[in-house]
Amino acid sequence: MPPHIDTESAPVPESTPAAAREVMISFDDVSKRWGDNEVLRSLNFDVKSGEKVSIIGPSGSGKTTILRILMTLETPDTGLVTVNGETLWDVKPGSRPKETKQMRATRRHVGMVFQQFNLFPHMTALENVLEAPTRVLKLDKEEARQRSVELLEMVGLSKHLDHKPPKLSGGQQQRVAIARALAMRPKVLLFDEPTSALDPELIGEVLNVIRELAVSTDMTMLMVTHEMRFAEEISDRVVMFDHGSVVEQGPPGEIFKAPKEDRTKSFLHAVLSH
Amino acid sequence: MSDVITYAPLLLQGLLITVLVTVLGAILTVVTAFTAGLARLSQHWWLRWPAGVFVEVFRGTSLLVQMFWFFFALPFFGFQLAPLTAAVLALGFNEGAYGAEIVRGTISSRAAGQSEACVALGMGRALRMRRVLIPQSIPAMLPPFCNVMVDLLKNTSLVSLVTVADLTFRGQMVRSTTGQTTAVFLTILVLYFVLSSLISLLMKWLERRFALDRRPKSRRDQPGPLVKAGMPV
Amino acid sequence: MIWDSEFALSILPDLLQGLWVTVQITLAGTVIAMILGLVVAVIRFSRLPVVSQLFNFYVQFVRGTPLLIQAYCAFFILPNYGLSFSPMATGIVVIGINYSAYTAEVYRSGIHDVPPGQWEAAKALNLPIGATWTRIILPQAVRSVIPLLGNYLIQMFKDSAVLSAITVFELLAHAQAIGSNNFRYLEPLTIAGLLFLLVSYPASQMVRRLERRLAPAH
Numbered sequence: 264m265p266p267h268i269d270t271e272s273a274p275v276p277e278s279t280p281a282a283a284r285e286v287m288i289s290f291d292d293v294s295k296r297w298g299d300n301e302v303l304r305s306l307n308f309d310v311k312s313g314e315k316v317s318i319i320g321p322s323g324s325g326k327t328t329i330l331r332i333l334m335t336l337e338t339p340d341t342g343l344v345t346v347n348g349e350t351l352w353d354v355k356p357g358s359r360p361k362e363t364k365q366m367r368a369t370r371r372h373v374g375m376v377f378q379q380f381n382l383f384p385h386m387t388a389l390e391n392v393l394e395a396p397t398r399v400l401k402l403d404k405e406e407a408r409q410r411s412v413e414l415l416e417m418v419g420l421s422k423h424l425d426h427k428p429p430k431l432s433g434g435q436q437q438r439v440a441i442a443r444a445l446a447m448r449p450k451v452l453l454f455d456e457p458t459s460a461l462d463p464e465l466i467g468e469v470l471n472v473i474r475e476l477a478v479s480t481d482m483t484m485l486m487v488t489h490e491m492r493f494a495e496e497i498s499d500r501v502v503m504f505d506h507g508s509v510v511e512q513g514p515p516g517e518i519f520k521a522p523k524e525d526r527t528k529s530f531l532h533a534v535l536s537h
Numbered sequence: 538m539s540d541v542i543t544y545a546p547l548l549l550q551g552l553l554i555t556v557l558v559t560v561l562g563a564i565l566t567v568v569t570a571f572t573a574g575l576a577r578l579s580q581h582w583w584l585r586w587p588a589g590v591f592v593e594v595f596r597g598t599s600l601l602v603q604m605f606w607f608f609f610a611l612p613f614f615g616f617q618l619a620p621l622t623a624a625v626l627a628l629g630f631n632e633g634a635y636g637a638e639i640v641r642g643t644i645s646s647r648a649a650g651q652s653e654a655c656v657a658l659g660m661g662r663a664l665r666m667r668r669v670l671i672p673q674s675i676p677a678m679l680p681p682f683c684n685v686m687v688d689l690l691k692n693t694s695l696v697s698l699v700t701v702a703d704l705t706f707r708g709q710m711v712r713s714t715t716g717q718t719t720a721v722f723l724t725i726l727v728l729y730f731v732l733s734s735l736i737s738l739l740m741k742w743l744e745r746r747f748a749l750d751r752r753p754k755s756r757r758d759q760p761g762p763l764v765k766a767g768m769p770v
Numbered sequence: 771m772i773w774d775s776e777f778a779l780s781i782l783p784d785l786l787q788g789l790w791v792t793v794q795i796t797l798a799g800t801v802i803a804m805i806l807g808l809v810v811a812v813i814r815f816s817r818l819p820v821v822s823q824l825f826n827f828y829v830q831f832v833r834g835t836p837l838l839i840q841a842y843c844a845f846f847i848l849p850n851y852g853l854s855f856s857p858m859a860t861g862i863v864v865i866g867i868n869y870s871a872y873t874a875e876v877y878r879s880g881i882h883d884v885p886p887g888q889w890e891a892a893k894a895l896n897l898p899i900g901a902t903w904t905r906i907i908l909p910q911a912v913r914s915v916i917p918l919l920g921n922y923l924i925q926m927f928k929d930s931a932v933l934s935a936i937t938v939f940e941l942l943a944h945a946q947a948i949g950s951n952n953f954r955y956l957e958p959l960t961i962a963g964l965l966f967l968l969v970s971y972p973a974s975q976m977v978r979r980l981e982r983r984l985a986p987a988h
């Protein structure tokens with residue numbers, strides 16, 4: 264069932280061209296290493312408000328790490344990260360940053376959809392979605408409930424409100440997870456390979472939901488994916504990543520049809536020849 | 538405090554009795570555990586059943602009730618046991634019953650695959666048990682047996698209640714003569730803690746030895762669930 | 771005839787009263803052990819520098835010393851400092867504290883088994899740390915260790931006999947009193963043992979069944 268997003272709960276994109284909009288996410292000289300393994304090498308990277316960006320690149324190149332730093336699940340070694348103009352990380356070399364009030368406030372703008380869904384197994388689909396709005400945003404119970412039901416309807420799960428995750432298929436679980444992330448009204452939504460833990464026949468239903476979000480909302484979306492065709496279709500910009508830095512980036516047509524860098528060419532060749 | 542030091546030799550005597558009871562109890566525990574544990578794995582019902590009843594009775598009732606029973610009730614059958622004997626019997630049988638479940642659980646958890654290999658080699662039940670299953674299971678038994686031995690040590694304090702003059706018994710004596718309640722009890726509390734830590738260290742050392750003697754263990758050599766579904770009770 | 775059935779029957783009501791006291795001690799002790807153990811487990815898990823180590827030692831020490839001596843300490847020492855309670859109250863608190871060291875370990879293993887993704891999802895939703903524990907982590911952790919907790923509950927039931935040494939008038943103390951008053955120990959002690967068995971055996975069978983039922987979850 265194709266998801267339907269009612270335009271009242273999600274604003275339609277403004278007609279401002281992406282280039283003219285303000286910066287939503289910025290990485291400024293961010294580095295991260297695990298022992299000898301340099302995962303991010305003084306990364307500089309911006310995402311504009313409302314922009315849909317796909318990150319592609321070989322395994323181990325640091326794609327997940329970028330998202331996890333944005334979600335504060337990982338700590339950068341050095342560098343400045345801002346979201347919505349507010350500081351998320353400001354780490355001087357050699358210091359061990361702690362979680363601050365500022366960080367928690369900034370993190371509110373960010374939501375994340377995980378590769379392994381990470382739904383709460385002891386709660387029903389509805390409770391999963393309802394949890395954060397009632398506990399964190401302290402929304403009125405009835406209002407939050409209504410909105411959660413709407414979100415689950417939007418991802419095509421109105422029949423499964425009271426089912427617990429173990430009873431749902433992988434595709435259904437991931438759609439609940441998307442609804443759960445949306446319930447916090449994030450300005451930025453991160454997707455880490457949202458379909459790679461799914462059986463092939465279930466990928467489509469999740470991609471449909473993400474596509475719908477991409478075309479009908481103004482959310483900033485940053486997605487790591489191996490679904491090249493999908494990335495080409497929905498992205499404003501594709502970023503090719505390798506060895507902890509940006510190899511090349513540009514509009515999907517450019518990157519997929521006429522890549523400049525050899526590394527991009529060989530990566531695309533390897534991925535697309537399957 | 539100085540009063541307590543005057544009585545230190547008395548406490549030391551008690552400590553020696555505690556160690557003695559622990560050692561005797563440990564021997565009986567191991568013997569009981571293997572006898573009852575292997576009997577519960579037997580193919581003969583007349584071994585399995587009595588062993589099952591023994592284990593459930595000794596695990597299902599209080600150790601102190603058992604100790605009192607051996608000391609106060611057994612004389613009605615014409616057996617008057619010395620306090621030390623009654624105490625060691627109760628301790629060994631009680632902890633042995635817990636040990637029996639460890640023996641049974643660890644052996645039966647690896648029995649399935651290994652037994653088939655043994656059958657394929659034409660090994661009989663007894664040979665299979667003696668040469669393959671028991672030796673393989675020993676390393677996995679050691680950590681749970683460590684808990685049993687620490688429990689045993691702690692439970693030796695109960696022998697004071699059937700008049701065995703162990704550390705607890707002497708402690709009570711010194712307390713009532715000196716009135717130095719706090720000093721005496723904190724002293725013996727620490728002594729028991731030292732003893733149980735020593736037992737843990739000893740068991741850890743045994744674990745390492747057995748791990749070195751045999752080939753490196755795979756992840757799956759962890760102790761299995763103590764009770765397996767469908768096992769004969 | 772060694773066994774005197776008439777005598778046995780006549781003392782049964784008295785022993786059943788003792789059993790009821792034992793059950794009460796166990797239930798009250800369980801409440802303390804479950805709550806205190808949970809608090810200790812969470813504190814140990816949060817890795818606060820000194821505090822965590824302090825509670826590690828607490829668990830080690832309580833597990834490394836006999837219940838009887840702990841009971842003596844509470845019973846004989848505390849009144850010297852102006853803290854006197856009834857034997858029953860003392861006994862309940864001592865056995866509750868004693869078992870909290872065990873339940874703390876049980877909870878710890880349960881918390882440890884909750885997948886890291888659950889912590890991450892809670893953080894991604896900006897759930898505060900308190901709600902993360904109470905709403906997400908603990909419900910999952912506790913559920914998986916309920917059978918283990920059940921086993922400790924049964925163990926506590928049997929261990930509570932030790933409290934007769936500090937004059938708590940529970941099942942074993944009743945049996946002893948009957949024995950010394952009548953100079954017959956066989957019947958009261960045997961019946962006391964059977965009563966312990968009568969409760970603990972079916973209870974442990976129930977825990978086993980629960981274990982099998984909860985096993986496939988997660």
Ligand SMILES: Nc1ncnc2c1ncn2[C@@H]1O[C@H](COP(=O)(O)OP(=O)(O)OP(=O)(O)O)[C@@H](O)[C@H]1O
Nearest residue numbers: 297300302320321322323324325326327328329487
């Ligand atoms: N907790 C960790 N400890 C040690 N190394 C880590 C840890 N997390 C990630 N790494 C390493 O950092 C590198 C980058 O990891 P990352 O998960 O960001 O890669 P990725 O681009 O998302 O790869 P994939 O496509 O496989 O998901 C990898 O080499 C990985 O082994």
Ligand SMILES: [Mg+2]
Nearest residue numbers: 326327328455
């Ligand atoms: Mg990744």
